[in-house]
Amino acid sequence: MIKNVIEVPVFSANTALADAVFGDKYSEYPQFRFLEYHIDDERSIFFYLLNNVPQVADELFLDQIIQMAPFSFLVVDPLEEIRQSATGEICRMYFEQFETPMFFIVLTNDEELKNNFENEPLVAENNIKIILADPEGKDILKSVLKEAFNQIIPQAQ
Amino acid sequence: MKEVFIVSENEEIFSMFTAHLSYLPVHFSWVGNMDSAEKLFRSEKPDFVFFAVKKLTLLNNWLARYKSYKLKIPYLCFVSNVGWEKRELLWMAGAAEVIELPKLKKEFVQIVESVLVPKNSEVEPDFLSGNLNIFNIIDLIKTFEESDRNGVVELKSRNRVGQLQFNKGKLVHAIYDSRDPLEAVLSMSIWNEGIFSVKPDSVRHSQLIKLDNQQIIKECQDFIVEREKILSSLPDNDVVYYSAPMLNYEELGAQIRQNLLFFKNGRTLKDFLEQDEDGSVRMLRELKSWIDKNWLLNRPAFKEQQLLMKEKENSSAVKKMLSKVFSRKENENKNTVEPVAETPSLETELAKDSLKKKYLFSDYDYLMQFADALEAKN
Numbered sequence: 096m097i098k099n100v101i102e103v104p105v106f107s108a109n110t111a112l113a114d115a116v117f118g119d120k121y122s123e124y125p126q127f128r129f130l131e132y133h134i135d136d137e138r139s140i141f142f143y144l145l146n147n148v149p150q151v152a153d154e155l156f157l158d159q160i161i162q163m164a165p166f167s168f169l170v171v172d173p174l175e176e177i178r179q180s181a182t183g184e185i186c187r188m189y190f191e192q193f194e195t196p197m198f199f200i201v202l203t204n205d206e207e208l209k210n211n212f213e214n215e216p217l218v219a220e221n222n223i224k225i226i227l228a229d230p231e232g233k234d235i236l237k238s239v240l241k242e243a244f245n246q247i248i249p250q251a252q
Numbered sequence: 253m254k255e256v257f258i259v260s261e262n263e264e265i266f267s268m269f270t271a272h273l274s275y276l277p278v279h280f281s282w283v284g285n286m287d288s289a290e291k292l293f294r295s296e297k298p299d300f301v302f303f304a305v306k307k308l309t310l311l312n313n314w315l316a317r318y319k320s321y322k323l324k325i326p327y328l329c330f331v332s333n334v335g336w337e338k339r340e341l342l343w344m345a346g347a348a349e350v351i352e353l354p355k356l357k358k359e360f361v362q363i364v365e366s367v368l369v370p371k372n373s374e375v376e377p378d379f380l381s382g383n384l385n386i387f388n389i390i391d392l393i394k395t396f397e398e399s400d401r402n403g404v405v406e407l408k409s410r411n412r413v414g415q416l417q418f419n420k421g422k423l424v425h426a427i428y429d430s431r432d433p434l435e436a437v438l439s440m441s442i443w444n445e446g447i448f449s450v451k452p453d454s455v456r457h458s459q460l461i462k463l464d465n466q467q468i469i470k471e472c473q474d475f476i477v478e479r480e481k482i483l484s485s486l487p488d489n490d491v492v493y494y495s496a497p498m499l500n501y502e503e504l505g506a507q508i509r510q511n512l513l514f515f516k517n518g519r520t521l522k523d524f525l526e527q528d529e530d531g532s533v534r535m536l537r538e539l540k541s542w543i544d545k546n547w548l549l550n551r552p553a554f555k556e557q558q559l560l561m562k563e564k565e566n567s568s569a570v571k572k573m574l575s576k577v578f579s580r581k582e583n584e585n586k587n588t589v590e591p592v593a594e595t596p597s598l599e600t601e602l603a604k605d606s607l608k609k610k611y612l613f614s615d616y617d618y619l620m621q622f623a624d625a626l627e628a629k630n
Contacts, residue, residue: 101622111264111353114332119306134625147517158609165613174358179490184518191555194611237626244623248616 102141104161106148106189107170108181113144116170116200116228116235127157132236140240142168148188158192166196166247168239169223173203177215190221197223198243202230253381253408253449254278254368255296259289259314260304265330265353269302270411272361274446275383278368279408286314293321300368304330304353308338315345328367381449384409389416389441390469392448397421397465403453409446416440417457423468424459433460434471441472442479475533482536487543487550489522494554496547497561508538515548 107113121130121144128144149157161167169186177183189197199212204227212218212225226242228235256278258266266282273280281298283289289301301318305311311331318327326348334342339350349367351360384407387395392405393416400421407414414428414436428436461468495512504512514524524539542548549557 099618099621101619111332114306115353119332134622134629138622138625140622162609162612165619179520184492187551188518191608193609195613196611237629240626241623244619244626248619248623 099138100141101138101165102143102160103164103166103168104157105142105144105168105170106185107144107146108185109170109172110146112172112202113170115202115230116239117142117144118236132240148185148192161193161195164195166198166243167193168198168200168243170200170202171212173201173205173208177212177217183217186217186221186223196247197221198239198246199223199225200228200239201225202228202235204229253447254300255298256280256300256302256368257283257289257292257296257298258302258304259283259286260302260330261285262304262306265304266411268360269364273364274408274410276365276368277381277447279413280411286317290317290321293323297323298325300348301325301327302330303327306332306353308334311342315342315347319346328364380451381447384446384448385444387448388444389437390472392416392450393423393465393469396423401452402455402457404451404455404457405448406451407440407443407446407448409440409443412443412446414440414443419457419459422459422465424457424461426461434463434468437461437468438472438475441476478533479536482533482540486521486536486540489525490520491550492518492520493543493548493550494518496549497554497557499547511538512542512547518551518554 105113105117117130121128121142123129126145126149130142130144132140132142134140143157143160145157149155149161167189169182169189171177171182172180175182177186186197199218201208201212206227209225209227217223218225224243224246226239226246228239232238254277256269258269258280260266260282261284263282266280269280283292301323303311303314303318305314308331311329315327315329327346329342329347329350330353331342331350332353334350334352342350349363351363389407396403396405396418398421401418402420403418405416405418407416412428415426416423416437417425417427423437426433426436426440428440431439463471493515494517495515499512501509501512511524521539539548546553
């Protein structure tokens with residue numbers, strides 16, 4: 096049975112951090128890691144986990160996935176200074192190439208950190224939305240997705 | 253000094269220890285996976301064993317094998333996504349601590365420190381050991397000279413290990429990597445973090461360094477000054493640099509090519525200096541020359557070269573012909589018509605926008621179905 100699928104690119108400069116949100120049950124390919132999040136019998140979300148923004152010709156199909164995706168995720172270390180970090184670099188390269196909206200997933204409950212991120216020029220200029228994920232949460236991915244859907248759907252309607 | 257074996261398939265985890273816990277009086281050794289660890293356990297007995305593995309099933313397998321060796325060495329488990337019940341099982345199986353990865357840097361340091369340095373027992377360096385950020389190689393040479401004794405100084409900084417050997421207070425030999433003795437002293441003279449321990453002995457060490465202590469100290473000081481001079485002439489260490497896309501890499505030597513390719517996806521000078529921690533003065537000079545020669549570019553310059561390359565690729569032979577025809581016409585009209593000047597920055601901006609890939613998703617009803625299904629998911 097063919098499922099209904101949404102494809103979502105996920106960027107992260109730190110693989111271990113991405114694993115904390117998405118788990119480690121993925122399939123590994125040369126340019127990305129793939130993970131299916133099963134919602135029900137008819138629906139799944141396909142995540143493409145990447146450490147870099149696609150740049151070379153053999154990654155071009157990922158370009159198309161990003162263009163067609165409802166949004167992208169970037170998993171961020173709550174204490175990093177994104178201006179100077181590899182995460183900031185991913186972010187800059189992404190918005191030089193793509194218009195697809197992006198959410199930062201920050202593994203923390205600290206609301207103050209959310210404000211700090213929102214005040215970052217890189218975040219404000221590119222209209223990036225911040226989603227805080229409870230590191231001790233039961234189904235982190237579910238809560239992150241719910242918030243992403245909530246934020247993206249009203250914007251469009 | 254405590255010896256800790258890190259059993260992990262992944263070197264990244266080992267780097268976490270060496271990067272954040274180098275100040276502890278502990279020597280971390282990455283021993284690879286359980287197969288290679290097993291061979292080492294036959295000949296060496298560390299004080300602690302850390303197992304770092306993502307999958308719990310693999311961890312259980314490794315622990316079963318480890319227990320079969322009956323070593324009685326305490327061990328810690330680093331594993332991702334382990335629930336409370338499974339954690340309890342690991343504790344019951346004898347793990348001193350179970351740590352879920354990834355941890356924030358601070359948290360990670362605190363946990364490991366609490367295991368390796370038990371509470372209420374402060375690590376007091378005795379008079380024969382200390383920290384390199386307080387007492388560097390030059391201080392050690394001076395101290396030995398005053399003491400007029402024979403002995404060996406072991407140095408550990410990050411994941412580097414070196415040794416100095418003294419005869420009657422004179423530095424006669426140094427070992428680091430496979431460098432020649434004087435070069436080894438110079439490389440270690442810039443270690444300003446890590447620890448040293450002094451072992452006085454009565455061995456007569458072979459004299460491989462001919463210079464006397466004062467000359468060696470002078471060499472070290474000159475080396476440090478020259479190195480600092482070049483470092484301060486380099487641009488901000490946090491700026492991200494890229495290897496120039498228009499450079500003909502085939503014309504460069506293999507070593508230069510390899511070093512430049514380090515910057516392929518954008519890296520800071522700090523990253524480069526960290527991976528080449530003992531960066532010789534020659535290497536630093538080369539790094540500076542690459543920036544001066546525009547072989548390494550900052551982000552705006554890199555983007556500009558990329559755009560130029562793309563434009564070059566896009567302009568087909570037909571376009572070239574057309575542009576020739578028009579440029580000829582323009583030249584003919586040059587005396588009568590004033591050309592409209594367009595600023596290069598505007599051109600670049602337009603080119604940038606046209607290169608941006610559009611956001612093509614629009615089916616929000618479809619997305620709504622997913623949102624509803626997700627809400628209903630248990």
